[in-house]
Amino acid sequence: MRSDTFGITVENISVTYSNAHLALYNASCYVQPGTITGLVGPNGGGKSTLFKTIMGFISPNQGRVHIDGLSIKMAQKRQLMAYVPQADDVDWNFPVSVGDVVMMGRYGYMNMLRIPGREDRKQVAESLDRVGMADFRHRQIGELSGGQKKRAFLARAMAQNSRVILLDEPFTGVDVKTEKRIVNLLLQLRDEGHTILVSTHDLASISTFCDRTVLLNRTVLAEGQTADTFTDENLSMTFGGMPLKGLSSHASTLSSPVKPSYE
Amino acid sequence: MNSPMAQLPLLDPMVQWLLEPLQAGFMVKALWVSAFVGTVCAVLSCYITLKGWSLMGDAVSHAVVPGVVVAYALGLPFALGAFVFGFGATVIIGYVKSQTRLKEDAVIGVIFTGFFAFGLVLATKIPSNVDLFHILFGNVLGISPSDIIQTLIAGTTTLVVILLRRKDLLLFCFDPNHAKAIGLNTQLMYYTLLSVLALTIVTALQTAGIVLVVAMLVTPGATAYLLTDRFDHMLAISVATSVVSCILGTYLSYHLDMPTGGTIVVLMTILFAVAMIFAPKYGILSQKLNRHLPGAETRST
Numbered sequence: 212m213r214s215d216t217f218g219i220t221v222e223n224i225s226v227t228y229s230n231a232h233l234a235l236y237n238a239s240c241y242v243q244p245g246t247i248t249g250l251v252g253p254n255g256g257g258k259s260t261l262f263k264t265i266m267g268f269i270s271p272n273q274g275r276v277h278i279d280g281l282s283i284k285m286a287q288k289r290q291l292m293a294y295v296p297q298a299d300d301v302d303w304n305f306p307v308s309v310g311d312v313v314m315m316g317r318y319g320y321m322n323m324l325r326i327p328g329r330e331d332r333k334q335v336a337e338s339l340d341r342v343g344m345a346d347f348r349h350r351q352i353g354e355l356s357g358g359q360k361k362r363a364f365l366a367r368a369m370a371q372n373s374r375v376i377l378l379d380e381p382f383t384g385v386d387v388k389t390e391k392r393i394v395n396l397l398l399q400l401r402d403e404g405h406t407i408l409v410s411t412h413d414l415a416s417i418s419t420f421c422d423r424t425v426l427l428n429r430t431v432l433a434e435g436q437t438a439d440t441f442t443d444e445n446l447s448m449t450f451g452g453m454p455l456k457g458l459s460s461h462a463s464t465l466s467s468p469v470k471p472s473y474e
Numbered sequence: 475m476n477s478p479m480a481q482l483p484l485l486d487p488m489v490q491w492l493l494e495p496l497q498a499g500f501m502v503k504a505l506w507v508s509a510f511v512g513t514v515c516a517v518l519s520c521y522i523t524l525k526g527w528s529l530m531g532d533a534v535s536h537a538v539v540p541g542v543v544v545a546y547a548l549g550l551p552f553a554l555g556a557f558v559f560g561f562g563a564t565v566i567i568g569y570v571k572s573q574t575r576l577k578e579d580a581v582i583g584v585i586f587t588g589f590f591a592f593g594l595v596l597a598t599k600i601p602s603n604v605d606l607f608h609i610l611f612g613n614v615l616g617i618s619p620s621d622i623i624q625t626l627i628a629g630t631t632t633l634v635v636i637l638l639r640r641k642d643l644l645l646f647c648f649d650p651n652h653a654k655a656i657g658l659n660t661q662l663m664y665y666t667l668l669s670v671l672a673l674t675i676v677t678a679l680q681t682a683g684i685v686l687v688v689a690m691l692v693t694p695g696a697t698a699y700l701l702t703d704r705f706d707h708m709l710a711i712s713v714a715t716s717v718v719s720c721i722l723g724t725y726l727s728y729h730l731d732m733p734t735g736g737t738i739v740v741l742m743t744i745l746f747a748v749a750m751i752f753a754p755k756y757g758i759l760s761q762k763l764n765r766h767l768p769g770a771e772t773r774s775t
């Protein structure tokens with residue numbers, strides 16, 4: 212029924228890895244267009260797996276994904292999807308510069324030889340500027356700090372100019388200032404109409420920028436407006452058994468229907 | 475400088491060392507064929523080292539043996555048999571890996587040795603005038619015109635394919651997920667890279683031979699990787715070290731009566747060792763020195 216709606220529709224996904232580990236089962240959720248949706252769950256809860264399924268990197272053994280009503284393949288062909296990988300999925304010793312990486316975001320718009328045109332160069336320069344990495348464009352990608360690496364790949368996603376952007380743990384290992392900066396960029400991108408799905412372990416910051424939240428532990432346990440979803444009960448269900456003292460104090464303030472300050 | 479050939483003996487020994495072999499037609503051929511092969515191998519080796527496919531290169535090179543034997547027996551071009559079996563082996567490797575819980579290196583090890591052994595058995599049982607020693611170790615000094623043509627076709631095809639797809643292939647090596655995300659057919663690129671790998675091995679077969687071809691496919695790229703952080707520089711350095719090794723190796727093998735393939739590979743390995751020790755940024759020496767400087771940046775593992 213949702214295959215003609217915008218946003219990301221995940222219907223009843225199950226993923227089994229080759230070692231027979233069932234990483235996700237019957238996971239369904241909906242990411243509204245033009246929102247930032249936070250994806251929260253414990254380590255091994257299947258966040259990256261869900262991302263890779265949505266991006267079409269792994270194929271689920273059951274279920275379907277639609278992006279703006281299109282199949283994953285069609286969405287890829289139309290440059291609708293960008294992905295910012297978790298840092299350990301990248302070969303940092305590869306002989307490419309920051310500028311090269313960001314330019315890769317433009318390949319989908321170029322002819323077969325991938326010779327950048329004026330528009331491509333402009334987009335790359337703008338994206339680098341917006342993430343504050345213009346001075347680093349000739350650096351080899353391994354020679355960056357953790358936060359700079361994240362920003363470089365965010366710039367690639369921005370240069371791609373795709374409607375949907377998925378970010379896998381963009382805040383891991385970055386300092387408060389860089390996190391703020393990335394959050395601000397995400398808010399800007401949302402206001403420009405992008406649909407953003409972001410996984411994070413920083414539960415405290417979720418209510419400050421995520422319009423909606425999806426709680427995931429091998430399946431989707433709860434989803435909806437952050438204020439409604441981010442409750443004590445839901446969190447302890449998601450993180451099961453984990454002492455939630457520190458979190459619940461956040462969660463209880465969050466569960467009150469205060470609008471995040473950014474809105 | 476422009477001294478006519480008649481004055482050859484008067485030239486200084488170095489020049490004579492270089493010019494004298496050129497009077498033999500087979501040496502002229504051997505020199506430019508090996509320089510061509512060196513170029514093709516060097517270009518591909520940049521992709522192979524970055525993709526981590528060295529073992530795959532070794533596998534393909536060994537897997538071509540039965541193809542060469544069958545081709546000779548049927549009177550077909552050796553390149554055809556070699557390509558079919560080399561590429562076929564990679565497809566089988568991919569299939570077996572996807573159907574079993576074995577790790578890729580185990581699958582590669584099983585399949586290529588199986589192909590290789592099958593080729594050895596075939597070579598002794600199928601009546602043909604194929605010289606097993608030449609397949610195994612190459613014979614560029616005695617290369618026949620038809621072999622040259624096959625080498626040229628395989629090598630040129632490789633260069634053209636890589637030239638046209640070089641950006642996509644590089645992206646595929648670096649970040650196949652992103653390649654997929656922007657709608658590229660990564661399955662097709664996987665098989666494209668495998669087929670140019672098989673074609674390159676066909677190209678180098680007559681020069682280096684099956685046993686040593688993997689060195690030509692890996693060493694130039696590995697050497698260049700130690701010397702630069704930019705892919706275009708890596709390509710240039712790889713080609714330069716490879717072509718120098720091929721030409722000098724062919725000369726040395728002529729003058730000192732050594733096996734050509736072996737001599738070329740020894741030179742490549744020497745260049746690699748020099749780069750490994752003296753590379754300005756990633757060499758052992760500079761890493762040792764940098765370790766004592768505060769704030770020195772190194773490519774960490």
Ligand SMILES: Nc1ncnc2c1ncn2[C@@H]1O[C@H](COP(=O)(O)OP(=O)(O)OP(=O)(O)O)[C@@H](O)[C@H]1O
Pocket residue numbers: 228229230232234252253254255256257258259260261
């Ligand atoms: N390639 C793989 N092969 C086999 N099992 C895998 C693979 N990738 C992930 N898994 C398993 O699937 C489960 C979900 O992993 P996933 O990476 O999706 O978790 P995550 O929520 O992203 O965790 P984290 O917060 O640590 O990033 C884990 O139990 C993991 O061990």
Ligand SMILES: [Mg+2]
Pocket residue numbers: 258259260297379
């Ligand atoms: Mg993860």
